[in-house]
Amino acid sequence: MRELPPDQSPPNQPPPPHATPPPHATPPPHATPPPRATPRPARRRRALAVAVLAALALAAAGCGKEGSPPAKGPRPEALPHYRVVQGFDLPKSATWRKAKRRGHLVVGAKEDQPYVGEKDPATGRYSGFDIEIAKMMAASLGFDPRRISFRTVASANRETALQNGQIDYYVGTYTINDLRKRQVGFAGPYYEAGQSLLVRDEEDDIHGPDDLAGRKVCSAAGSTPLQRIEADYPKADPVSYDAYSICVDNLLTYQVDAVTTDDTILMGYAAKVPDELKLAGRPFSKEPYGIGVPRSDNALRLALDDAIEAHQKNGDWKKAYDATLGLSGVPAPKPPAVDRYAAG
Numbered sequence: 001m002r003e004l005p006p007d008q009s010p011p012n013q014p015p016p017p018h019a020t021p022p023p024h025a026t027p028p029p030h031a032t033p034p035p036r037a038t039p040r041p042a043r044r045r046r047a048l049a050v051a052v053l054a055a056l057a058l059a060a061a062g063c064g065k066e067g068s069p070p071a072k073g074p075r076p077e078a079l080p081h082y083r084v085v086q087g088f089d090l091p092k093s094a095t096w097r098k099a100k101r102r103g104h105l106v107v108g109a110k111e112d113q114p115y116v117g118e119k120d121p122a123t124g125r126y127s128g129f130d131i132e133i134a135k136m137m138a139a140s141l142g143f144d145p146r147r148i149s150f151r152t153v154a155s156a157n158r159e160t161a162l163q164n165g166q167i168d169y170y171v172g173t174y175t176i177n178d179l180r181k182r183q184v185g186f187a188g189p190y191y192e193a194g195q196s197l198l199v200r201d202e203e204d205d206i207h208g209p210d211d212l213a214g215r216k217v218c219s220a221a222g223s224t225p226l227q228r229i230e231a232d233y234p235k236a237d238p239v240s241y242d243a244y245s246i247c248v249d250n251l252l253t254y255q256v257d258a259v260t261t262d263d264t265i266l267m268g269y270a271a272k273v274p275d276e277l278k279l280a281g282r283p284f285s286k287e288p289y290g291i292g293v294p295r296s297d298n299a300l301r302l303a304l305d306d307a308i309e310a311h312q313k314n315g316d317w318k319k320a321y322d323a324t325l326g327l328s329g330v331p332a333p334k335p336p337a338v339d340r341y342a343a344g
Contacts, residue, residue, distance in 0.1 A: 074115060079127075080132070080316055082138075082140075083139060084142065085142050087142070089142075090299055094294075095165075095169075095294055095300050096300055099143070100142075104143065105169075106148075107149070107169055107170070108150075108151055108152075108158065108166075110152070113264070113265055114269055115128050115268035117172050117173070126150045127324070128268075129325045130173065131171070132320035133308075133320070134148060137291065137304055140303070140306070140307030140311070141304075153166075158184075159292075169304065170292035171291050173262060174186075174290055174291070175290075176290040180292075181341075183295060184292045185293040185301040186290035186291065187300075187302075187338075188304075188308055188338060189290050189336045189338070189339065190291065190336075191288075192333070194262070194284065194285045195283060196263035196279050196283045197260050197266070197281060198248070198258060198269060198277055199259075201275060201277060208284065209284055213233075214235065214237065215236060215257040216256040216258075217237065218241065218256040218260070219239075219247065220242065220244055223240075226260075229260060251277070252276065258280070263283050264325060266279055267279065267325050268325070270329065271327035279328070288336060291304050305338045308338055309338055312335045317335055
C-alpha cells in the first residue's frame with residue numbers, strides 16, 4: 001500500500017475511468033449482474049454507484065493514493081465526549097512533560113482511511129475510530145481532546161517521527177509486531193483487525209478466501225493483502241491498482257468480485273453505502289493495532305495501557321466504535337486484552 005510523504009500533495013490527475021473496460025480488453029465475466037443479483041432496480045444501483053464513484057474521485061484528488069476518505073466523516077454530534085482527568089501527573093515520562101510544557105499533544109495519524117482516520121480537506125478536521133482512540137488517551141493523560149494537534153504521518157515515517165520526538169504518540173492502524181518493538185514502544189492493542197473481503201450486497205457465493213477460485217479479487221499493488229492472496233489462494237484471479245478506491249469503483253461496477261485488505265478499511269467503505277456493499281465472512285489474518293510511543297518512554301506506554309482498559313470498561317470504546325466503524329453494520333467486537341510486555 002503506497003503512501004505519499006507528509007504534506008506532499010498527489011499529482012493533479014483525474015482518476016482513470018473504470019466503469020467500462022478498454023476497447024481492446026475482453027469484458028470481464030461479471031461486468032453485467034446476473035438476473036438473480038438485482039434485488040433493487042438496476043437504474044437505482046447505477047445512480048448510487050455513480051454518486052459513490054464521484055465522491056471517491058473527489059476525495060482522492062485531495063488525499064493521496066492509500067485509499068480515499070468518504071465525502072463526509074462520522075456525524076460529530078454522535079461522537080462521545082471523554083472526561084478529562086484533572087490533576088494528572090506523569091513525571092517519569094519525558095514525552096508527557098514536554099507536551100505539558102507545550103500546552104498540547106501532537107499525535108500522528110492517518111488521513112485517508114474511511115471512518116478510521118481521515119481528514120476533511122475543506123475543514124482540516126480529523127475523524128474516525130483511531131481519532132477517537134487518540135482523544136480518549138488525551139483525556140486520560142489530563143489533556144482536553146481539543147488540545148490535540150493531529151499530524152499526518154506516512155506509514156514509512158512512523159518510527160522516525162516517534163524516535164525524533166516529532167509526535168508524542170501515533171494512532172493509525174499500526175500493527176504491533178516484534179520487529180517494530182525494536183524501534184518503538186506499543187500500548188495496547190486497542191483493536192484486532194484482520195484481512196477480509198468486501199463484496200456487493202447481493203453476493204451470496206463468497207464467504208471467505210476459499211470461495212475466490214476463478215473470481216477477480218482486487219487489492220493495492222504491492223500490498224501484504226495482495227501478496228497473501230497470491231501465495232495462499234492461487235486459484236483466485238488477483239487484480240491490483242495503486243488505490244483501494246479504484247478497487248471499490250470496479251467492485252460497484254461489476255468488474256471485480258471482491259476487494260481485500262484490513263477489515264477496518266473495508267468497513268469504512270461499506271459504511272459509505274451500506275445498502276450496496278458488505279464484508280464477507282470472517283477475517284483470515286490477525287493485525288493487532290497498537291498506539292506507538294517512543295521506545296524508551298515506558299511510563300507513557302503503561303499509562304496508555306491503563307487508559308485503554310479504563311475506556312473499554314466505562315463504555316467509551318464501544319460508543320466510539322458505534323459512531324465510526326459501526327456505521328458499516330458490523331457489530332462492535334470484544335476488545336483485545338492489553339499486552340503489558342516487559343521493557344526490552
